[in-house]
Each structure stands twice: as C-alpha cells, then as structure tokens.
Amino acid sequence: MSRASDAIKPRLKAFGQHLEEWAHRGMDQHLRVGITGLSGAGKTAFITALVHQLLHAERDHLPMWEVVSQGRWLGAQRARQPDLTLAPFDYDSAMQSLNGTPPSWPPSTRGISEIRLALRYRPGRGLRRQFKDSVTLYLDLVDYPGEWLLDLPMLSQNYSQWSEQAWHRLAQTQWQNSTQAWRERVAALSGDDEKAVTACAEEYARLLGQLRQQGATLLQPGRALLPGELAGTPVIEFFPLPPQPSDGESELRALMAERFDAYCEQVVKPFYRQHFARFDRQVVLVDCLTPLNQGREPVEQMGQALKGVLDSFRYGPGSLLRRLFKPQIDKLLFAATKADHVSVDQHPNLLKLTQSLMGEAQRQIRFAGGEVETMVLSAIRASEQGQVDNGRGPIPVIRGRRLDGQTMVRFPGEVPERLPPADFWQGQGFDFVPLAPPQADDGSLPHIRMDHLLEWLLGDKMR
Amino acid sequence: MSRASDAIKPRLKAFGQHLEEWAHRGMDQHLRVGITGLSGAGKTAFITALVHQLLHAERDHLPMWEVVSQGRWLGAQRARQPDLTLAPFDYDSAMQSLNGTPPSWPPSTRGISEIRLALRYRPGRGLRRQFKDSVTLYLDLVDYPGEWLLDLPMLSQNYSQWSEQAWHRLAQTQWQNSTQAWRERVAALSGDDEKAVTACAEEYARLLGQLRQQGATLLQPGRALLPGELAGTPVIEFFPLPPQPSDGESELRALMAERFDAYCEQVVKPFYRQHFARFDRQVVLVDCLTPLNQGREPVEQMGQALKGVLDSFRYGPGSLLRRLFKPQIDKLLFAATKADHVSVDQHPNLLKLTQSLMGEAQRQIRFAGGEVETMVLSAIRASEQGQVDNGRGPIPVIRGRRLDGQTMVRFPGEVPERLPPADFWQGQGFDFVPLAPPQADDGSLPHIRMDHLLEWLLGDKMR
Numbered sequence: 015m016s017r018a019s020d021a022i023k024p025r026l027k028a029f030g031q032h033l034e035e036w037a038h039r040g041m042d043q044h045l046r047v048g049i050t051g052l053s054g055a056g057k058t059a060f061i062t063a064l065v066h067q068l069l070h071a072e073r074d075h076l077p078m079w080e081v082v083s084q085g086r087w088l089g090a091q092r093a094r095q096p097d098l099t100l101a102p103f104d105y106d107s108a109m110q111s112l113n114g115t116p117p118s119w120p121p122s123t124r125g126i127s128e129i130r131l132a133l134r135y136r137p138g139r140g141l142r143r144q145f146k147d148s149v150t151l152y153l154d155l156v157d158y159p160g161e162w163l164l165d166l167p168m169l170s171q172n173y174s175q176w177s178e179q180a181w182h183r184l185a186q187t188q189w190q191n192s193t194q195a196w197r198e199r200v201a202a203l204s205g206d207d208e209k210a211v212t213a214c215a216e217e218y219a220r221l222l223g224q225l226r227q228q229g230a231t232l233l234q235p236g237r238a239l240l241p242g243e244l245a246g247t248p249v250i251e252f253f254p255l256p257p258q259p260s261d262g263e264s265e266l267r268a269l270m271a272e273r274f275d276a277y278c279e280q281v282v283k284p285f286y287r288q289h290f291a292r293f294d295r296q297v298v299l300v301d302c303l304t305p306l307n308q309g310r311e312p313v314e315q316m317g318q319a320l321k322g323v324l325d326s327f328r329y330g331p332g333s334l335l336r337r338l339f340k341p342q343i344d345k346l347l348f349a350a351t352k353a354d355h356v357s358v359d360q361h362p363n364l365l366k367l368t369q370s371l372m373g374e375a376q377r378q379i380r381f382a383g384g385e386v387e388t389m390v391l392s393a394i395r396a397s398e399q400g401q402v403d404n405g406r407g408p409i410p411v412i413r414g415r416r417l418d419g420q421t422m423v424r425f426p427g428e429v430p431e432r433l434p435p436a437d438f439w440q441g442q443g444f445d446f447v448p449l450a451p452p453q454a455d456d457g458s459l460p461h462i463r464m465d466h467l468l469e470w471l472l473g474d475k476m477r
Numbered sequence: 478m479s480r481a482s483d484a485i486k487p488r489l490k491a492f493g494q495h496l497e498e499w500a501h502r503g504m505d506q507h508l509r510v511g512i513t514g515l516s517g518a519g520k521t522a523f524i525t526a527l528v529h530q531l532l533h534a535e536r537d538h539l540p541m542w543e544v545v546s547q548g549r550w551l552g553a554q555r556a557r558q559p560d561l562t563l564a565p566f567d568y569d570s571a572m573q574s575l576n577g578t579p580p581s582w583p584p585s586t587r588g589i590s591e592i593r594l595a596l597r598y599r600p601g602r603g604l605r606r607q608f609k610d611s612v613t614l615y616l617d618l619v620d621y622p623g624e625w626l627l628d629l630p631m632l633s634q635n636y637s638q639w640s641e642q643a644w645h646r647l648a649q650t651q652w653q654n655s656t657q658a659w660r661e662r663v664a665a666l667s668g669d670d671e672k673a674v675t676a677c678a679e680e681y682a683r684l685l686g687q688l689r690q691q692g693a694t695l696l697q698p699g700r701a702l703l704p705g706e707l708a709g710t711p712v713i714e715f716f717p718l719p720p721q722p723s724d725g726e727s728e729l730r731a732l733m734a735e736r737f738d739a740y741c742e743q744v745v746k747p748f749y750r751q752h753f754a755r756f757d758r759q760v761v762l763v764d765c766l767t768p769l770n771q772g773r774e775p776v777e778q779m780g781q782a783l784k785g786v787l788d789s790f791r792y793g794p795g796s797l798l799r800r801l802f803k804p805q806i807d808k809l810l811f812a813a814t815k816a817d818h819v820s821v822d823q824h825p826n827l828l829k830l831t832q833s834l835m836g837e838a839q840r841q842i843r844f845a846g847g848e849v850e851t852m853v854l855s856a857i858r859a860s861e862q863g864q865v866d867n868g869r870g871p872i873p874v875i876r877g878r879r880l881d882g883q884t885m886v887r888f889p890g891e892v893p894e895r896l897p898p899a900d901f902w903q904g905q906g907f908d909f910v911p912l913a914p915p916q917a918d919d920g921s922l923p924h925i926r927m928d929h930l931l932e933w934l935l936g937d938k939m940r
Binding site: 094095098099100101102125208242243244245246247248249272273276277280281 | 557558561562563564565588671705706707708709710711712735736739743744
C-alpha cells in the first residue's frame with residue numbers, strides 16, 4: 015500500500031464520523047411545546063405529571079401511547095435546557111409537594127419556565143429504521159402564564175375597542191358590586207393628575223386580582239396581574255374608561271391609548287416573537303368546573319376567552335399573527351382538566367361543554383394546515399370512581415379527599431352539555447368539590463387519558 | 478380677489494403653522510444622560526439633587542452655571558418619561574426621605590429608571606436667538622446600577638480570560654478568608670452534578686454580596702448581584718474556576734464557558750443596545766473614601782474597575798463597543814462624590830487620587846471626538862467647613878451629623894494624592910466618617926460644585 019493511501023485512511027475515517035454525526039443530527043428530532051392554562055387549570059401539576067409519565071413510562075400505565083405499547087420505547091431522561099435566560103421548570107420541588115405527607119398540589123408558577131427531556135425510542139418504520147437502532151426526540155416544555163396568552167387578542171384591537179369591551183365586562187352583574195367604587199373613581203378622573211392616574215392603575219391591578227378570585231377569566235392587561243420587571247412602569251398603567259363622551263378625545267384617553275399601544279408593541283409582541291413563534295405545538299389547559307361553581311357569567315367569560323384565543327390562532331395567509339410572528343404551531347390542544355372531579359359518565363358532557371364554549375363552528379376547525387383538538391383528562395387522578403345504590407338504583411360517585419384531608423364519597427353532580435340558560439341559574443348551581451392529590455403508594459401517578467395526550471402530542475413524531 | 482386666491486389663503490396659513498412647528502422642533506433639543514455609580518457613590522441622592530437644582534434653579538445657588546448667571550434661565554418642569562417600559566425615577570419619595578424628621582438618605586434603587594425634565598431658556602446667540610424667544614431642552618436622566626456598567630469589559634474577554642482574573646481577585650489577601658471555603662468547594666466540583674453547580678452559583682452570588690460589603694468593586698457578573706427577572710435562570714449561574722488544569726477542557730469548564738457566552742450575548746449586549754447606545758452623555762459617580770477606609774486592595778480594585786470602564790469607552794473606529802452599539806456618547810464624567818466628607822483643602826487631593834486610579838495616561842484622553850472629565854463634588858452637602866486651633870495653629874474641621882444623628886466636629890483626615898504604598902497600610906489607615914443628610918431650613922439643598930456639573934453637562938446645549 016502506498017504512503018498516499020495510508021494518509022488518506024484517517025481522513026476517510028474522519029469523514030465517516032462526520033457522516034455518522036450528520037445522520038445522527040438529521041434523524042434526531044426536536045419538538046418545542048408551549049403549555050399554558052386558563053383559570054387555575056392546574057398547569058404546574060399537569061407539566062409535573064407529564065414529565066413524570068415520560069420519565070417512568072410503562073405499558074400498563076400508558077396503553078394508548080403507541081411507541082410504548084409497541085415496545086419501541088427505550089427511555090427518557092432530563093437534559094440541559096436550551097434557553098439559558100429562562101427559569102428551569104422546578105420538577106423536583108413539584109414532585110416533593112406531591113409526595114409530601116400529606117401530599118399537596120405544587121404551588122403555581124408566576125412566569126415563564128422550561129424543561130427539556132431527551133426521549134429515546136426505536137423507529138418503527140421508514141428511513142430511520144433502516145439506518146438507526148434508536149432515535150432521540152428532544153422535547154422542550156415551556157410553561158407560561160395564561161394571562162399572557164389572553165393578551166394576544168389585544169393585538170387586533172385599538173384602545174377604544176379594547177376599552178369598550180373591558181369596561182362592559184367590569185359592569186356585568188356578577189362583578190358590578192366589586193367594581194363600582196373603582197368605576198366611579200375613574201369616571202371622575204382627569205388626565206393631568208398623574209398621581210391619581212397611577213393610583214387608579216394600581217387599584218385596577220388589585221381589582222383584576224380580586225375578579226380572578228370571583229371567576230373572571232378575561233383579565234387584561236395580563237401583566238397588571240403578573241408584572242415581573244415591569245412593576246411600577248407606565249406601560250402597564252392603563253385601564254378602560256367609560257364609553258367615550260361626545261366632546262371627543264380627552265387628554266386622559268390619549269394617555270391611555272398611548273400606553274395601550276406601547277403595551278402591545280413593547281410587551282405583548284416581543285413575548286410572541288421570542289417565545290410563541292418558536293413553539294411547534296401548544297397545549298391550553300382549561301378548568302370548566304370552577305367557573306360552573308361560580309355562576310353563569312364566569313362560564314360565559316371563559317367561553318369568550320377561549321374564542322379569543324382560538325380566533326388568534328386562525329391564521330390565514332393575511333392574518334395578524336402570521337404577519338407578525340410566522341408561527342409554526344401545527345397542533346393546538348384545548349384540554350379540559352380535572353376530569354377526576356366528576357364521575358366518568360360525565361366526561362362526554364365535559365367535552366361537549368368545552369367545545370360549545372369555544373363556539374359550535376369552531377369545534378373542528380383546521381388552521382393553516384394544523385389541527386385543533388379538544389380533550390378531557392386528569393393529569394393526576396385524585397379520585398376513584400364507584401357506585402352506590404340509593405334505593406332507586408345505582409348512582410355514580412367519586413371517592414377522594416377534600417383539600418383539608420377529609421375523605422369524601424359523593425355524587426359529584428352532572429356536567430351540562432352547554433352553558434345553561436339564564437333562568438337555570440336562578441334556582442340552582444353547581445358544586446364540584448376541589449380534591450387533594452392522591453397518596454400514591456408505589457411512586458406512580460394515576461391519571462385519566464394522559465396516554466391519549468402523549469399520543470396526540472408525540473405520536474406522529476415517534477413513528 | 479378671485480375665488481382661487483381665497484382658497485389658497487388658508488393653505489398658506491397652514492403652511493406657516495407647519496413651518497413654525499418645524500422650526501420649533503428643529504430648535505428644541507433633547508439630551509439623554511446615563512447616570513451610574515461605583516461602590517455606594519450615592520447615585521439616588523445625586524439624581525434627586527440634580528433634579529431639585531433644576532426645578533429650583535437660582536443664581537445664588539448655582540453661580541457657575543452660565544444660563545442662570547446670565548439671566549437666560551426660564552424654568553424647568555417635569556415631563557412625561559419617553560420610555561414607558563422603564564420605572565419612573567421616584568423623585569418624590571427621595572425628597573420625602575431627605576425632608577423627613579430626621580432626614581435620611583433615600584434608599585438605593587435596584588434597576589433602571591428614568592425621569593424627564595423640560596428646561597426652558599432664552600438662547601444667548603446664534604440662529605435660535607434670531608427666531609425664538611425661548612427654547613426647550615428635554616433632559617432625560619437614566620439611572621442604572623453600576624454593576625451593569627462593570628459587566629461591559631466582559632464583552633472583550635472569553636471565559637478563560639475572565640475566569641483567571643476573577644479567580645485571582647477572589648484569592649487576594651483582603652478577601653481570601655471570606656472566599657476560601659467557596660474556592661475549595663469549587664475546586665472539588667464536577668460538571669455532571671448539576672445540583673452542586675447550581676448550589677455553587679448561588680453561593681457565589683451571596684459571596685459577591687458579602688465582598689461588596691468588604692470593599693470589593695469588580696463583582697462580575699453584575700446580574701448575580703441584581704438578578705431581577707433572571708433570578709434562578711442558568712444564564713447567571715456561572716463563576717470562575719481554578720486556573721485550568723493541564724488535561725484540558727473539562728465538562729464543567731465547557732458549561733461555564735457556555736453560560737458566560739450566553740450572558741454576554743443575551744444579557745449584557747441587549748442592555749447596551751437598548752439603553753447605553755442611546756445615551757448622549759454618561760456620568761459615573763465614584764466614592765473613593767469608603768475604599769480608603771477599607772484598605773489597599775479595595776482602592777486598587779476600584780482603580781481596576783475605573784480603568785476597565787475607561788478602556789471600554791476608548792472606542793476607536795474598530796473597537797468592540799463601536800462595532801456593537803454605535804454609541805453616541807460625546808462626554809464622559811467621572812465624579813468623585815462625598816467631597817463634603819473631607820475638608821475643602823483636600824479636594825485637590827481627592828481629584829488627583831481619582832485621576833491616578835484611572836491611570837496617569839488616561840487622565841485627559843479624548844475618545845472618538847468626545848472628552849473625559851473628572852470632578853470632585855457633593856450632590857447634597859452634609860457638612861459645614863470650619864477651623865479649630867489646636868494650640869499649634871488652625872486645623873480644618875468639618876461639622877455635621879453622624880448617621881445616628883449625633884453632631885460631630887472633627888478633623889476628617891487627609892486624602893492621599895495616589896494609592897499609598899503597601900507599607901503605609903501596615904501602620905495606619907483612613908477613617909472618613911459617613912454623614913447624615915443636612916436639615917435644610919428653607920427647602921434648598923446645599924451642594925458642592927453641582928453648578929460646575931450643570932455647566933459641564935448642559936452648558937454647550939444652552940448657549
């Protein structure tokens with residue numbers, strides 16, 4: 015063999031390594047999923063449960079997730095997060111809460127956080143199977159407050175339109191008493207008294223927090239509730255004004271409009287550009303049961319919030335969202351959580367209610383080549399299903415613990431298929447009782463339909 | 478007159494108005510000034526005093542400020558801040574502290590804030606004088622932490638260079654005892670134990686806070702001390718490592734380098750792009766007296782910090798700063814504050830010391846057509862000057878109140894012209910006593926050389 019070919023050998027070897035690396039990179043995949051929630055939907059518990067199911071995936075627990083049921087699953091492990099300026103999602107602390115004595119729900123997060131998992135599996139078909147024994151799918155879960163998602167529809171409004179709607183919401187029956195003093199104060203406000211304007215804005219932020227407790231969902235601007243580094247800055251110090259008086263544009267109205275515009279440009283858009291535009295999939299968790307407990311207007315407002323979000327996602331070629339952010343989300347899921355709080359025979363109704371709140375026409379829409387799905391699930395099942403006979407036949411019950419730890423066995427009540435009419439609420443209401451987390455003996459987390467969710471979220475990427 | 482000319486008249490009038498507006502705009506001016514400080518230099522007190530002097534400008538109080546001494550000053554008022562996402566500088570609260578019973582220094586700020594003043598004056602010469610009776614100069618003062626300015630030199634380093642210097646600083650005599658336990662812990666650290674790395678980073682941040690109390694100035698990364706929204710994120714979780722071992726790049730070192738790079742790219746640069754690049758002038762406040770009290774190494778490190786900042790400002794055509802941010806700063810001031818804490822005969826020495834710490838050669842440098850100035854001042858004078866005769870002739874004393882409110886009359890000591898040599902510190906040290914704010918009877922704030930500062934800062938713009 016000539017010396018020349020000796021010299022070439024190591025080069026060929028290096029070339030082979032490059033090829034292998036390249037093939038490896040080309041076959042490995044990456045999926046970035048945004049997860050948010052409306053109205054205390056249990057976002058932290060959901061993400062914790064999702065990570066837990068992935069780290070401990072077993073066929074018995076996740077029968078509907080194909081990669082596991084087909085025996086192609088190799089395992090998952092946590093990997094370093096790609097985005098260093100985001101807080102890490104605190105999975106360990108959340109698991110500590112759930113495994114505590116007694117178990118407690120993990121505290122809710124107040125900003126954006128991220129966790130990356132490396133999922134290894136054997137490809138089932140196609141090129142991958144020919145070339146590789148195993149492939150890695152990197153899954154990034156990005157947790158952000160629902161309040162920020164609800165700011166999205168503001169981008170298609172101007173201040174007057176927003177103000178009119180927001181003012182109208184404040185004056186609705188359910189909340190009119192809580193907001194009356196503030197509305198009177200604003201009606202008497204003038205634009206040149208800067209201190210009074212700031213005080214009104216601070217009071218408005220407190221009011222939004224109070225309305226959230228009273229079942230309101232559409233609370234804008236979202237950063238008034240969760241200001242972070244914007245605390246005390248003028249850009250979040252705006253609020254709706256009473257319907258415009260006939261003498262035209264006042265100084266106060268101009269000031270509010272200026273701040274509204276700055277908020278959209280300098281707060282909402284940058285968030286969507288930096289984060290939202292990079293999501294491949296989006297999960298929106300929804301708790302429909304708490305608003306049902308609270309009355310007609312909370313349920314109605316939850317519906318408006320869902321429609322607003324859905325409208326924002328309908329991005330045709332000329333839509334606002336498409337022009338601004340070039341989003342790449344191809345799957346959007348609305349998941350009605352807390353399915354464990356009702357008996358299993360009510361799950362179809364919970365699904366129908368969620369879909370009906372989103373608007374009949376919008377149930378099965380496709381957007382820009384993507385799909386919208388609705389699902390009913392429980393990330394961590396806190397009850398067991400049963401039946402008792404009340405003498406007139408068996409009725410379904412759930413068995414679980416109340417938040418105070420007390421055991422309960424009760425008929426949880428029926429879920430309506432759609433928003434009940436106004437007169438219904440005069441005579442009756444709903445009473446879905448919040449549950450404490452289950453005491454798991456074997457370290458596993460019971461769930462309802464998380465395997466369906468995993469198949470929807472990851473199935474097509476793990477063929 | 479024809480109907481045609483009737484129609485033209487209003488148009489001409491409108492044109493005239495446009496012209497006037499245009500002239501108005503063209504003549505009004507805008508100046509954006511960054512203000513920061515090293516080592517508890519009294520930044521909040523300085524900005525408060527600056528605003529107060531502008532709002533209450535009187536010839537008697539500001540003899541060296543020409544626009545006032547020439548009788549061309551018309552007055553100042555606060556205007557709405559232009560940058561809605563910045564916190565407003567809280568002038569009112571700061572004045573409340575200063576006017577309290579007893580008066581107290583305003584609390585220091587922990588982020589970036591802004592205040593705008595509209596300054597009206599009669600032009601003294603030139604085109605402005607021909608066209609206008611009065612002109613407005615909009616002055617934006619932007620307050621940001623000195624820690625962020627000290628991150629600037631990191632942009633011209635890589636992780637290895639930074640780590641070597643930062644590790645060396647931690648091991649210096651002054652601080653070696655405080656840092657020893659942490660340095661040993663880091664020396665035993667491995668890169669794959671993520672929790673231990675995070676714990677070391679948290680401990681490092683606490684250590685930086687402790688070193689600041691002990692007189693250290695060069696504390697990097699600055700966001701470890703003031704994290705804001707970056708609290709808990711990996712991008713600030715890096716620290717120096719012991720000098721590189723011979724077996725090359727370890728996993729830990731690679732992780733630190735990755736985070737160092739991300740910090741420079743995603744934290745330091747955006748701050749400079751968004752804020753620093755828009756400043757017209759920059760004031761850096763320096764307290765040289767506190768480091769003198771603390772020993773040789775604190776003074777020396779203050780000098781390193783000043784040189785680092787000055788080097789960053791030396792932006793020639795190919796310099797890092799120029800390539801990155803296109804800065805437009807044409808005047809840079811290093812102001813040695815707390816001149817009221819020494820007797821007036823020591824002011825020349827305080828100036829010489831400041832200049833000597835910045836490096837002899839750098840005293841009078843010009844940068845990219847701009848100028849560097851050093852100045853000794855007291856934004857709010859908390860002492861009165863006097864003399865007492867100790868039997869061997871008069872010696873200078875200052876009369877003021879200690880922070881506990883107790884009145885004192887004392888010889889404050891001499892300020893060295895330059896950093897005293899090592900053997901000096903063995904036998905003696907300095908003892909400059911902190912003073913409480915003065916009790917102003919007439920609502921005015923006494924000062925030393927704030928009129929010089931105003932002339933330097935604004936004089937050329939108010940001709």
